[in-house]
Every structure is written in C-alpha cells, then in structure tokens.
Amino acid sequence: MSSAAARLGTRRSTMATTQSRAVADSITARTGVPIELVLITSFGDVTRAHLTQLGGTGVFVNALRDELTAGRIEFAVHSLKDLPTAPAEGLALAAVPERDDPRDALCARDGLKFADLPEGARIGTGSPRRVAQLAALRPDLHFVPIRGNAETRLGKVAAGELDAVVLAYAGLSRIGRLDDVTDVFEPDQVLPAPGQGALAVECRAADADGALRYLAAVDHPRTRVAVTAERTVLSKLEAGCAAPVGAHAECRDGRLRLRAAVVATDGSTAVRGERAVDLPDSTAAAVEAAGGLGRELAREMIARGADRIVAAAAEV
Template identity: 40%
Template sequence: MGRQITIGTRGSQLALWQANWVKSALEEKFSDLSVELLIIKTKGDKILDVPLAKVGGKGLFVKEIEEALLDGRIDLAVHSMKDMPADIPEGLCIGAIPERENPRDALVSRHNLPLAELPRGARVGTSSLRRSAQLKSVRPDIEIVSLRGNLGTRLKKLETEDLDAIILAAAGLRRMGFEDRITECLDETVMLPAVGQGALCIESRENDPEIGPLMAALNHGETRTVVLGERAFLNRLEGGCQVPIACHGELSADGGFALTGLVASLDGMTVIRERLSGPAAECERIGVALAEQLLAQGAEEILESLKETDENNNR
C-alpha cells in the first residue's frame, strides 16, 4: 500500500502550477507516494476590490492554509515565498525551498516601451507598496494605479483599464508561459525584489518524521541559504507583505554571501539602501546586521510612521 499526502494551495492558476510542480517532483522521487491537492481560499483571495495595504498585510495569502496544516487537514503547504510573513506559527516550519526562479520584477508595457521611455504621467499598475515606492523614486511623474487579481486578470487589465504598463514578478510570468509578454526585467538598481521573490516555500509541521525525508529531497541548499538571509533581514524589520521593504542576496563562487536591502517611504522620496557581505554560513547574521544598519540610518522612523498609518486605517 502506497503512502498518500495532501498539499494545501490557493486556487489561482499560478498557485496551482506551483503546487502541481511540487506534487510531480515528489511523485517522481518517491514512487510509492500519491499526492493530492486541497484548494483553500485565503483572505487575500476573497477581498479583491481593496488595495492590499488597506486589508492588512501579514499572512493575507497564507493564514488559512497554515491553519489547515496545524489541524492536520493537509500535510504540506505550497506558497510563494514572498507572501510569507516574517513570523511562522509555532509548530510549523519552512520544510523545503526548491531552486529559485528569476527573482526580478518585470515591466509589461502595452506599447513595448521600457520604463525609461514610458511617457510622462504614464499609468502603471501594481498592488505592491514596495514596487510603487521604488517606481516613484526613479519616475516621480508616473501615476500608480492599484492592481489586484491573479496573473491573467492583471494582464487583461493592462488593456481594459487604460494602463501604460504593469509590474509583475518575472518568476510568475515565466512559470505560466508568459515570458514573451515581458518588456523589460527591471535592474535591481531600479527595482530591488521582495524578500524571497521567485522562490517557493514548502511549509510543513515541525519534526514530522513522515514528511522530513520528502522535504530534504526537494530542498535546494544554495537557494535556502540566500532566502534565509533575506528573511532574517525581514524578520529584524518586523515586515509584513505590505511594507516598502526589499532585499536580495547572492552567493559567490568562493563561499561568500552578499545582501542588498532597502526601506523606502511610500512617496519614494526617501530610499535607504545598503549592501553587506560575509561568509555564506553567516547568512542570517548578515541579514540581521544589514537591517540594523538601515534602522540606524532612518528606516526605523519610516517603519514607525507606516505602522501608525496602518493602525489608523484598521480602526
């Protein structure tokens, strides 16, 4: 008799692609394993007519799936790593991080114009405060238009809502076969990615003897090192999904690790950015140290003002 496990996932096309990728990878590596998917609707999926920042940022796309993991309805959860809050509920852990896809942000332009050539006052769609703050920093003339919905919906809105361009994660476009829609992969000097962007998070219960070997088989050591460094940076800043925080790490051939981090004001007028490097084995220490540098340079005041705004919006 073969083993059977259940993966919890959101129901969007991209989420299902990711969950099915994990299912196929597991069934290929473990011939006695049968994997089924359970679609779970999250708060972020239910509220589509309000900007994410006004809904409340932490755990919007993961909380209900994590509850199913804790109560045993599912054995694994597959998330986009960039949707994962800094804090993970007690009893759960990041079981595996497979090899990362392209982490950069992509501009999809209606007339195939790169960011630098968009007309003055161009309308650009994004639901991310991180993206909009960095856009305003390099192109203060641009009008930011709130953009919600799944990948297909956002691509349609480029036409139907009279937008000049939209910004999406390159990883999602590549995974869904829309790579040909990318006008420009934005350089990290212009648009630093979200923590964990392009990586998957396979979440599991801690110390589960049945699941542990499955996670070990899917984990990609180099990606895990980089992402854990980025998440240590996020955790020190106590950042949720909807805060203008960006971070990206890179490994070098000689065992080094370099991390670039950024905190920006909502209007893009203040951007605090630093880079720190050290041994890859100290990735999490480097993440915390980089966050401390930014806090000392004014990021603390930016984050406190955002927290006050968030509390006022939720009263």
C-alpha cells in the same frame, strides 16, 4: 490518484496551482511519493480590499496553515514572499526549492520600456515596495493600486485601463505569460521583495523529521541561505510583506552578498545598504551566517532611519 497520496494544500489561482504542481512533480520524481493537490481559498483571494488595507502579512497563507494544523493536508506550498517571517507555532519550513528569477517585470502597452513610458502613464501595482522604488526612478508616473491575479492585471493593460503593470518575472514565467514582458528591472534598479521567486514548503513540525522527511528532497541549500538573509532583514525591520522593503542576496564562490533598501512610498527618501560574508561549508552553519548577516545589515539601516520609513509607510 491513489488514496495513499500525500495531500498538498494550495491556493486556487492558476499561478498557485501551477507552482504547487511543479513542486509535487519534483517530489514524486525524486522520492516516488504520489501527491494530490487540495485546493483551498484564502481570505486574500476573496476580499476586494487592497493588500495595504489588510496589513499584508499572512493574508494568503493563513487558510493553508489552518488546514495543516487541522490535519486535512500533509503540507502546503506558498510563495515565500507571502510567508510571514515570524515562526508559526507547530509548523516547520520543510523545504525551499531552487529559486526562479527574482526580478520584477514591466508589462506595458505597445511594447514600451520603462524609460519610454510617457509622463503621467498609469502603472498598476498592489505593492508599496514597487511603487516606492519605481517612483524614485520616475516620479512623473502615476501609480494605481490594483488587485487580482496576474491574468486580471494583464487584462487591464490589454483593455487600455492602464499603461502598464509590474509583476514578478517568476510568476509570469510559471503561467506562460513571458511574451507580455516588455522590460525587466535588475536588482540595481529595483530590489525585489525578500524571498521573491522562491517557494516555501511548510508542514507540521512533528512531521518534518519523520513521516514527511522526504520533503527535504526538494530543498535547495543555496536558495535557503539567500532567502534567510533577505527575510531576516525584513523581520528585524519589523516590516510585513506589504512594506516598502526590498532585499536580494546571492551566493557566489562561497560568499553571500546581501543588498537591501527601504524607500518612502513617494520615492523621496531611501536607506540602502549592502554587506557580505564568507559562508561555511555546512548548510546549517551557512544558514546561521546568513541570518547573522541579515541582522547586521538591518541594525545598520535602522541606525540610519530605515525603521522610521517603515513606520511612516504603515500609517499611509
């Protein structure tokens, strides 16, 4: 690739490089700017600890942010659900590309649906959010914490170590493993993680409106509006990406509908809420309205005890 190519930082996993390459190709197709992928190893990729032990927030993005700050890459692509909600000094969210399917998917042995899993079936997931909501639906199942990339997790089902795993549908789609999906959870059953299915393009703030203005070519306003509402709920609940918080927002016919849930990790207690707002025509104003909607819903859920569920989950 040309030495003039912009350097895009990405984690090394198949999923990360696949989604980063898709963003790079989209930027090049729309702007003509050539992109070079720079592979970076994050602490979250090499540690054997479970996400809940690490606190979750930032474990997959800090290494990329360090490379950005040091000037060794021009921009980075993250899975938006892994990105901390607090702003990072000196960095900017330059673009949020159009979102893929945000739902969770079940990959089970013998083609089993969720309802058909036998009592006591072993379900692998590293997400307290998934455990909490699935346990509320099927308290008879046994949830097993697991780490590793999607291929590793799917391999545990193929090897008979687990009866099923639950993964993001979008991620499975990106790596060509949709044939492994045996069931898909609608948001009415299991609310996805805030930002799930979406990507984040991050760069140095000083470059966002200058040298890297071309990144805006892959920004998708409706996706940015929706994930702003979801991530605001997460932020106001003071919960990280490993917390048992689900949120899903949809823009339809000029109106934004936001649903959220905080569920105890054993599925026994839940606080759920929903709000909607008409969106202004301006993208900037719509993003502001989405943030306001997220704050209102979070306040309502906190008044009903959602913050106590988050705090209790953090102590587990």
